[in-house]
Amino acid sequence: MTRHLVSRWVALSVALVALPLVGCGDDETTNGNGNGDPALLGTWIATSITIVGQPGAGDLVVDDELNFSINFNSLGEYAILVTNDDPADPWICENTATCEFDGTYRVSGSTLILDESTSDETTAVFSISDNIMTATLDATATLGVSFAIVFEKI
Secondary structure, eight states, X not given: OXXXXXXXXXXXXXXXXXXXXXXXXXXXXXXXXXXSOGGGOEEEEEEEEEETTOGGGOBTTTTTOOEEEEEEOXXXXXXXXXXXXXXXXXXXXXXXXXXEEEEEXXXXXXXXXXXXXXXXXXXXXXXXXXXXXXXXXXXXXXXXXEEEEEEEEO
């Protein structure tokens, strides 16, 4: 598993955590038509990203001083902005300190689904309490690890 591949999954998982939705079924919620949970809309800042079951791995946000922000709009679109990545030793961005990702999102129950218009969608289980969102991205099938992410709404 390459460091960049892990980083890409971390960025997508961060985005996953706060999804207002573009629905495509009866069991999904759609914010685009006003039926979604307004608590999900807006900008969220990742305050912690850790690898589940590997406490010695550290916190990608705190230890590496990465900045992640995710914005979810009522049209079912998300945008991730990553800043302060080290171009000499990147976690997410390639050869630059700043990068962006975007696509569409939806939620089904407590599952967030991000679609970056690639062949695979990314999913995570999430919960929100007040202005704090937590999510767990299971990437064991592709990366051999899961990520725990905490966000704060600004």
